[in-house]
Amino acid sequence: MHSFWIIFKQAFITKARTKSFIITTLVVVASFFLLANIPNIIALFDGEESEENLLHVLDETSGLVPELQTQLDLMDSGIEAVPTYLTEEELQKSLAEGIIDDYLVLTQNGQLSARYISESANELGGGIEIENAVQAVHTALTAESLGLDDSQVWQLFMPVEFEREAVSESSKSQEELSQSRGLVYVLIMLIYVAVIYYPNMIAMEVATEKSSRVMEILISSVSPVKHMFAKILGIGSLGILQMMIFGLSGYFAIKTAGTDLTEGFFSVMGFSEVKISTFLFAILFFLLGYFLYAVLAALLGSLVSRTEDVQQLMLPMMILVIIGSLIAFSGISIPEAGYVTVSSFIPFFAPLVMFLRVGMLDLPLWEPLLSIGIMLVTIGILGWFGARVYRGGVLMYGSSQSLKDIRKAIRLGNNK
Numbered sequence: 222m223h224s225f226w227i228i229f230k231q232a233f234i235t236k237a238r239t240k241s242f243i244i245t246t247l248v249v250v251a252s253f254f255l256l257a258n259i260p261n262i263i264a265l266f267d268g269e270e271s272e273e274n275l276l277h278v279l280d281e282t283s284g285l286v287p288e289l290q291t292q293l294d295l296m297d298s299g300i301e302a303v304p305t306y307l308t309e310e311e312l313q314k315s316l317a318e319g320i321i322d323d324y325l326v327l328t329q330n331g332q333l334s335a336r337y338i339s340e341s342a343n344e345l346g347g348g349i350e351i352e353n354a355v356q357a358v359h360t361a362l363t364a365e366s367l368g369l370d371d372s373q374v375w376q377l378f379m380p381v382e383f384e385r386e387a388v389s390e391s392s393k394s395q396e397e398l399s400q401s402r403g404l405v406y407v408l409i410m411l412i413y414v415a416v417i418y419y420p421n422m423i424a425m426e427v428a429t430e431k432s433s434r435v436m437e438i439l440i441s442s443v444s445p446v447k448h449m450f451a452k453i454l455g456i457g458s459l460g461i462l463q464m465m466i467f468g469l470s471g472y473f474a475i476k477t478a479g480t481d482l483t484e485g486f487f488s489v490m491g492f493s494e495v496k497i498s499t500f501l502f503a504i505l506f507f508l509l510g511y512f513l514y515a516v517l518a519a520l521l522g523s524l525v526s527r528t529e530d531v532q533q534l535m536l537p538m539m540i541l542v543i544i545g546s547l548i549a550f551s552g553i554s555i556p557e558a559g560y561v562t563v564s565s566f567i568p569f570f571a572p573l574v575m576f577l578r579v580g581m582l583d584l585p586l587w588e589p590l591l592s593i594g595i596m597l598v599t600i601g602i603l604g605w606f607g608a609r610v611y612r613g614g615v616l617m618y619g620s621s622q623s624l625k626d627i628r629k630a631i632r633l634g635n636n637k
Contacts, residue, residue, distance in 0.1 A: 224443040225451045232455030236422060237462075246463055250470040257474035276351065277305040277312060277321055282329040285358055289327075292354035300350060316340055325351060333359040406553060408503040408580070409573055411467065412510055413546045416572060419460040420514040421535060423452055424522030428531045446608040449523075453515045460511060468500075502579045502589070509596045510572025514538060516600065520607040545570035549577045556581040566592050568599035 236242055255262075276293075278286050290302045305312065305324070312324045316338065323339035335355045337348050364373070443451075521534050548570060552561035556578055565575035565588075575592040578584055609631050 225447050228443065228448055228451035229455040229458075232426065232452050233459050236426075236456060236459055242459075242463070246466060249467055253467070253471045254474040254477075257471075257477075274299055274301060275321070276300050276302045277307070277324040278302050279307070279309055279312060279324060279326045280304050282327050282333070285327060285329075285333070285362075288358045288361065289354055292357040293350065295357075296350055296353065298350040298354070313338070323348075325355075327355075333362060406550075408499075409546070409549050409553075409577060411464065412503070412507050412572055412576065413542065413549075415460055415464065415507055416510040416514045417539065417542055419456055419511055420518030420538070421531075423456050423515055424518040424525075424531050424535055426452060426456070427519060427522035428525045428527065432527050445523075445612045449519050449608060449611045450604075453512070453519060457508075457511055457515060461508075464504075464507060499580050502576055505593070506572045506576040509593065509600070512600050513568060513572065513596060513603065514542065516603040516607045520603075520610045523611045541569045545573045549573040552577050553581065566595060568596045571596055 278289065280286050286302055286304045293300050293302060302325070307315070309326065312321070315321045316324065319340070321340075323337065326336040326338070328334050328336075333355065335352075337351055339348060517538050518535065521538065522531060525531055525534055545564070548561060548564045552558060552574065555561070561574060561578065564570045565578050567574075571592045575589055579589050
């Protein structure tokens with residue numbers, strides 16, 4: 222057992238000290254703080270430009286700028302419409318020189334019309350708000366010309382009451398889906414990266430030890446099976462540590478952001494209220510997904526003698542992960558789809574897809590438990606089979622880029 226812990230610590234500490242691990246951790250942590258502070262950053266830039274948030278209006282009507290400003294205020298646009306006495310040629314010159322960002326020309330020949338000219342085509346947000354405000358002014362003028370009073374205008378444009386209900390027992394309300402969507406999306410991304418990054422790290426580690434002939438020294442003092450599981454647990458512990466760092470940094474990023482994360486991007490992704498059970502399932506499916514693919518990666522890594530051959534032999538495993546991620550990401554919008562339900566019970570897809578369903582739907586407890594049970598059985602079978610392959614695979618040298626070498630590795634392990 223002493224040799225097991227030596228290999229465990231070597232796998233953990235060696236990878237933890239690598240520049241790639243440290244830089245990756247720092248970049249992800251920094252991105253969490255950047256993401257959480259996006260509203261503050263936008264507000265900072267908006268604050269600097271608040272004095273420039275003026276809309277110069279060339280009014281060729283009977284003085285509709287006050288009505289336009291009233292509509293802009295009702296929409297909380299933050300745009301201040303001010304009449305200008307400059308000609309359009311002078312406005313265009315000011316626009317070209319960067320003195321103003323945009324201007325509006327109002328004309329009234331029987332009906333109200335407007336032209337909005339901006340410095341850049343990227344000013345779509347302001348243009349849409351201004352268009353809606355002009356439309357509201359036009360509606361008011363039309364209603365006045367038809368002799369409608371305020372109550373009649375209100376009845377005409379009063380929004381219809383429209384409610385959405387889902388009859389499925391597993392469905393959540395739109396509000397509940399919005400609260401879950403953001404975190405589920407982020408955690409699926411983390412699980413996806415984890416089941417690629419850490420198992421690939423194991424395969425590369427095993428191939429490196431074989432190519433440098435260090436493996437021959439190691440297996441003379443410790444059994445290949447013990448060596449395999451020490452590697453898996455060592456790098457798995459490193460992965461757990463890194464995910465804990467990500468989780469804590471994300472938590473503190475949200476707490477120190479000074480915002481409730483309910484505006485703009487966050488209003489759609491829904492980071493404001495998330496159940497603790499979602500985090501717990503994320504941890505569980507991360508661990509199950511890691512061990513499932515880690516055993517497979519160790520098995521494949523033991524078949525190659527050169528690190529250059531690792532990626533080619535790992536391709537089938539990568540394809541499984543990519544298919545699972547595509548199903549999960551497509552299922553975010555339709556988590557009740559039949560193909561999503563079936564895929565959530567396939568062990569190689571379940572870490573991503575079943576977690577998606579748990580996060581987005583109110584499932585009966587037996588469904589995630591059944592998926593977890595299937596994954597545990599699959600991990601056990603892969604562990605038993607992988608140990609047989611690993612026992613002979615670490616003794617194989619030379620070019621090995623085919624899964625057909627698994628049979629050769631098992632035969633060599635049995636003769637050992």
